[in-house]
Amino acid sequence: MSFSLNNNHFSKLQSLIALFMLCVVFAVLSDKFFTIANGLNVMRQISVNICIAVGMTLIILTAGIDLSVGSVLALCGAVTAGLLKNGIALPSLNLFIGFTILGAILAGIVVGSLLGFFNGLVITKFKVPPFVATLAMLTIARGLTMLYSNGFPISSFNSAFTFIGGGWLLGLPVPVWIAALIVITAIIVTKKIKLGRYIFAIGGNENAARLSGININRVKIMVYTIAGALAAVGGIIVTARLDSAQPNAGTSYELDAIAAVVIGGTSLSGGRGSIWGTVLGALIIGVLNNGLVLLDVSPFWQQVVKGGVILLAVIIDKMNSKNE
Amino acid sequence: MLVTKNITKKFPGVIALENVNLKIDAGKVTAIIGENGAGKSTLMKILSGVYPDYEGEIIFKDQPVNFAGTADAQKAGIAIIHQELNLIPYLTITENIFLGRELGNAFGILDKKAMHAKAKTLLDTLHVDVNPDTLVADLKVGQQQMVEIAKALLLDADLIIMDEPTSAITEAEVETLFKVIEKLRSENKAIVYISHKLNELFKIADNYVVLRDGKTIETGLMQSMTHDELIKKMVGRAIVPMQKELADANAKELLRIENICLKQKNKASKLHNISFNVNGGEIVGVFGLMGAGRTELLETIFGVHPAASSGSVTVNNKNITIKKPADAIRAGIVLLPEDRKKDGLVLGMEVKKNISLPCLHEVEKMGLLNDKKESTLAKKHIQQLGIKTPSENQVTKNLSGGNQQKIVLAKWLERNPKVLLLDEPTRGIDVNAKNEMYKLMQELAGKGMAIVMVSSELTEILTVSNRIIVMAEGKITAIIPAGEATEDNVLKAAISIN
Ligand SMILES: Nc1ncnc2c1ncn2[C@@H]1O[C@H](COP(=O)(O)OP(=O)(O)OP(=O)(O)O)[C@@H](O)[C@H]1O
Numbered sequence: 001m002s003f004s005l006n007n008n009h010f011s012k013l014q015s016l017i018a019l020f021m022l023c024v025v026f027a028v029l030s031d032k033f034f035t036i037a038n039g040l041n042v043m044r045q046i047s048v049n050i051c052i053a054v055g056m057t058l059i060i061l062t063a064g065i066d067l068s069v070g071s072v073l074a075l076c077g078a079v080t081a082g083l084l085k086n087g088i089a090l091p092s093l094n095l096f097i098g099f100t101i102l103g104a105i106l107a108g109i110v111v112g113s114l115l116g117f118f119n120g121l122v123i124t125k126f127k128v129p130p131f132v133a134t135l136a137m138l139t140i141a142r143g144l145t146m147l148y149s150n151g152f153p154i155s156s157f158n159s160a161f162t163f164i165g166g167g168w169l170l171g172l173p174v175p176v177w178i179a180a181l182i183v184i185t186a187i188i189v190t191k192k193i194k195l196g197r198y199i200f201a202i203g204g205n206e207n208a209a210r211l212s213g214i215n216i217n218r219v220k221i222m223v224y225t226i227a228g229a230l231a232a233v234g235g236i237i238v239t240a241r242l243d244s245a246q247p248n249a250g251t252s253y254e255l256d257a258i259a260a261v262v263i264g265g266t267s268l269s270g271g272r273g274s275i276w277g278t279v280l281g282a283l284i285i286g287v288l289n290n291g292l293v294l295l296d297v298s299p300f301w302q303q304v305v306k307g308g309v310i311l312l313a314v315i316i317d318k319m320n321s322k323n324e
Numbered sequence: 325m326l327v328t329k330n331i332t333k334k335f336p337g338v339i340a341l342e343n344v345n346l347k348i349d350a351g352k353v354t355a356i357i358g359e360n361g362a363g364k365s366t367l368m369k370i371l372s373g374v375y376p377d378y379e380g381e382i383i384f385k386d387q388p389v390n391f392a393g394t395a396d397a398q399k400a401g402i403a404i405i406h407q408e409l410n411l412i413p414y415l416t417i418t419e420n421i422f423l424g425r426e427l428g429n430a431f432g433i434l435d436k437k438a439m440h441a442k443a444k445t446l447l448d449t450l451h452v453d454v455n456p457d458t459l460v461a462d463l464k465v466g467q468q469q470m471v472e473i474a475k476a477l478l479l480d481a482d483l484i485i486m487d488e489p490t491s492a493i494t495e496a497e498v499e500t501l502f503k504v505i506e507k508l509r510s511e512n513k514a515i516v517y518i519s520h521k522l523n524e525l526f527k528i529a530d531n532y533v534v535l536r537d538g539k540t541i542e543t544g545l546m547q548s549m550t551h552d553e554l555i556k557k558m559v560g561r562a563i564v565p566m567q568k569e570l571a572d573a574n575a576k577e578l579l580r581i582e583n584i585c586l587k588q589k590n591k592a593s594k595l596h597n598i599s600f601n602v603n604g605g606e607i608v609g610v611f612g613l614m615g616a617g618r619t620e621l622l623e624t625i626f627g628v629h630p631a632a633s634s635g636s637v638t639v640n641n642k643n644i645t646i647k648k649p650a651d652a653i654r655a656g657i658v659l660l661p662e663d664r665k666k667d668g669l670v671l672g673m674e675v676k677k678n679i680s681l682p683c684l685h686e687v688e689k690m691g692l693l694n695d696k697k698e699s700t701l702a703k704k705h706i707q708q709l710g711i712k713t714p715s716e717n718q719v720t721k722n723l724s725g726g727n728q729q730k731i732v733l734a735k736w737l738e739r740n741p742k743v744l745l746l747d748e749p750t751r752g753i754d755v756n757a758k759n760e761m762y763k764l765m766q767e768l769a770g771k772g773m774a775i776v777m778v779s780s781e782l783t784e785i786l787t788v789s790n791r792i793i794v795m796a797e798g799k800i801t802a803i804i805p806a807g808e809a810t811e812d813n814v815l816k817a818a819i820s821i822n
């Protein structure tokens with residue numbers, strides 16, 4: 001058995017222990033915390049973050065970053081909502097295209113993928129650092145959202161659509177199913193197919209990966225495209241849940257996603273980490289949010305605590321890799 | 325000056341050192357000799373404070389010591405030049421040399437002038453002719469190695485450890501280094517010297533210590549040792565040297581290079597109209613001094629500099645367009661790069677994943693990577709090349725330098741290439757493994773591969789090549805068939821200009 005694997009398990013084990021301890025503390029302090037209803041509630045709340053954080057994990061594994069996911073989420077949510085509600089109408093051409101739910105959802109995901117693809121293209125072909133490229137996209141996508149929606153929410157859809165955000169399936173909220181599906185697929189991608197291996201290799205040593213014949217640009221573009229698509233899925237869930245696409249939806253969601261990735265032990269310098277870690281990270285953040293709300297802690301303090309947890313997680317992770 | 329008593333160091337799954345006893349004298353050069361993975365670097369890391377946890381005792385200048393870190397060891401007077409380069413690429417030479425030891429005034433303002441001047445003197449002693457303000461990233465490996473040496477000299481330590489300082493530098497630079505070592509010796513400093521180039525040891529070392537599988541096998545005076553006996557002590561048996569086979573006279577041409585040019589701004593080495601061909605089954609050695617453009621030549625063929633290069637590459641009579649390494653690999657050309665740490669390996673990944681990286685499709689089963697297949701593939705190569713590792717799941721950075729080099733080769737052999745470009749393939753490899761490597765090259769050539777090998781070691785070039793290409797300043801100055809090649813005419817061609 002390899003020791004590196006054990007080591008990895010170790011840091012995941014730590015996250016699990018941290019999660020467990022958080023739960024114990026909240027269960028002791030609040031009798032509303034440790035109930036099935038609340039558990040499902042937490043899971044539903046974190047499912048959007050998980051969608052985004054999974055894409056973010058893939059990107060961070062290649063030693064990149066994506067700051068644009070929150071805005072992309074808003075734009076895709078708005079596009080789906082707009083198409084569903086108004087379709088595409090071009091009066092001058094006397095043209096009207098209506099959209100089914102599936103069509104509108106697919107269109108939203110296509111828009112997300114395109115924006116991600118664009119990120120990837122700028123980063124690989126024009127050598128713009130990911131931080132800068134996606135920071136620009138953060139602003140661009142938010143602006144496009146405002147343009148598309150004129151700054152107003154697009155609201156009230158039929159129940160078949162809102163089912164995606166608020167419905168239940170086999171005892172679990174629908175968003176939880178969607179997040180689970182994404183997580184399982186991502187685990188297979190990272191562990192079991194070539195793309196995943198290439199992602200780790202690029203993050204570990206881009207030069208060596210290139211000289212091994214890996215098409216670096218293609219892999220990176222693919223990863224940013226996937227992240228864009230997953231942000232779109234998040235946007236659709238949020239829109240369906242609120243029965244409304246808010247133009248300022250998803251603001252600072254990228255930070256929660258990055259936090260989940262980092263707490264989950266994925267190294268920001270790339271090449272080391274896991275999807276499972278990210279799921280644990282998202283759970284820790286979710287439980288923390290939920291518990292602090294149940295305990296009536298002021299939202300200001302909540303932010304302070306969340307930041308502290310991120311710091312602590314990274315410090316523990318650093319100490320681990322030093323002992324290696 | 326330094327005595328160790330029963331030093332033992334265990335890593336998970338490996339006992340790197342077991343009851344090592346040795347004595348290092350002032351005013352002497354002590355050679356530590358052993359195969360790849362024998363524990364030489366580990367021992368040196370313990371002496372220099374890199375590994376504070378070990379069993380046993382170190383006595384330095386009659387005091388028992390237990391260094392908590394490298395800074396501690398430096399303060400006590402021990403400096404080390406590590407086997408792997410440890411420079412910061414985007415700092416200048418001066419900044420690297422003075423890293424952590426910056427000169428400045430009482431207010432913390434850096435004295436750049438003094439540092440620059442001191443760096444310049446150090447580089448001058450080492451005959452390195454570059455401006456100390458050059459970024460380390462712009463230096464070739466050999467020059468970087470000289471900077472590492474300069475860094476150690478700055479410390480003015482009493483014990484200086486050199487872990488394979490010559491694996492990346494040319495013979496002229498080795499001479500310079502030896503002069504420096506002799507001067508240190510005359511100043512009554514102790515020097516520990518590790519190298520797989522045995523003839524160097526006979527030239528410079530006074531004493532030797534043989535390590536095998538982490539144990540001290542023998543210590544003694546270098547004078548009373550012979551080359552063959554030393555190898556026997558290291559390996560545990562005598563080795564059979566490779567016999568060169570003649571290249572098949574009617575073999576067909578496999579690789580043709582025409583008019584390769586490389587223009588690089590701000591860099592000295594460029595390539596001017598390089599043309600040559602290699603037959604299947606032939607080993608062509610490429611010799612030249614540092615900066616002759618040998619590495620650039622291989623890199624250009626392999627598609628590393630598509631934007632700056634021109635010329636044509638023909639494999640098997642088919643002209644191929646190479647815009648990136650992946651194109652070259654598809655055409656059957658592979659490259660073993662000069663710097664394994666930077667270009668050859670993903671050090672944080674397991675051994676098996678590095679080996680399978682260029683041929684992942686082979687370990688797939690119904691579109692999914694199959695762990696069993698991957699392990700089997702890795703094990704096959706580990707056994708074939710005699711790679712010393714507790715298992716295929718070991719993280720690559722935990723392997724000894726020579727064994728890492730073998731992994732880079734392993735990952736290419738699986739692709740069964742037509743053309744093998746080797747850039748310093750035996751760098752850091754022990755005598756026995758080197759001999760094995762030569763035999764392997766011959767075996768591969770025997771199967772019809774075309775092999776181009778760049779090496780700075782003249783003996784190596786003469787031993788294995790069927791034909792020798794000599795380069796100087798980006799041009800081919802001579803192509804000499806093995807039968808006519810001598811040290812003299814090869815060296816002459818290497819220093820000839822025009
Ligand atoms: N950090 C580590 N973790 C686990 N094993 C290690 C580590 N460092 C070294 N080893 C193992 O200890 C043994 C000795 O390694 P060492 O680097 O000292 O060899 P060496 O004699 O310097 O070899 P070379 O000539 O190839 O440089 C090897 O089997 C190596 O795999």
Ligand SMILES: [Mg+2]
Pocket residue numbers: 364365366407487724725726
């Ligand atoms: Mg070593």
